[in-house]
Amino acid sequence: MLSKSAKYALKGVLYLAMNTNEQKRVMAKDISGPINVPPSYIAKLLQQLGRHGVVSSIKGPHGGFFLTEENKKTPLIKIIDLLDGEYRLKSCMLSLKDCNELNPCPLHRLVGNVKSDFIRSLEQTTIAELVQDIKDGKSFLPL
Amino acid sequence: MLSKSAKYALKGVLYLAMNTNEQKRVMAKDISGPINVPPSYIAKLLQQLGRHGVVSSIKGPHGGFFLTEENKKTPLIKIIDLLDGEYRLKSCMLSLKDCNELNPCPLHRLVGNVKSDFIRSLEQTTIAELVQDIKDGKSFLPL
């Protein structure tokens, strides 16, 4: 469904959302354990997310990765698209170039609104909202 | 979403469903073009599907791959699971081992019924039904 990279990235960002802010930062190697992702791999992913404004970071002593309130407004789809490309989730089930509503491939109706609804959720839901759910006891950690 | 192998396999089986029967068979190399999949790759995939009773085949002159009426009753999920494994489609969005309805991960509700509905469709829909849709002008080729 999602690549490992996308899953790792979502877990990393979620961890940062729950455990950091402008003042309190965490180093890549300290995220690794709690989210169960290899340290140098999560570092790479967070750096990539940093370049695109999804996470924040500061170098040097007491530096590390963190999320600003602004960062937390990132919609989930942005993280997924950054790592998997838009194509993976949004393309036709059979990767047919000219499959669309008017000229649907044999699997198109089957997937139907299901997929578009799903993608809309990912576009409309932000990291902040996921955090709120956790705090409201609607969903659970650990990652 | 699906691996290339799964997409290729679905296209191959769909092509067989539309163009073959016990009497009329096609060779791997003649499927390749119409469905736009490398010849030796589709051959491998069809052999694998053959081992699991999804397609039929006969060796030698006038041999080739084909689908029996029985074969056409195969649900789509079988083809997908064979190539991608059940895990890919059915596991939690974050691949968390103990995510379930009672202990949902942060993405669980978001995906919600959408995913289970989708999987149910794949379980309940057969190749034969897709063929019927095409014949009824509800969906379109080419692959």
Next chain:
DNA sequence: CATATAAAAGATAAAAATGTCTTTTAATAT
């Protein structure tokens, strides 16, 4: 300023997925 710290960037390695080629086996037709 010098030093230590931690991210950024780059290079390299390992594993998995995709794709191709060759040999073997089974069926057909002459």
Next chain:
DNA sequence: ATATTAAAAGACATTTTTATCTTTTATATG
């Protein structure tokens, strides 16, 4: 029987994804 055909099986090559390691750059602190 023999030759031909086409799938089955296996070996091999390429590409992509995942993972690790090393060097560089920026920042804070003494």
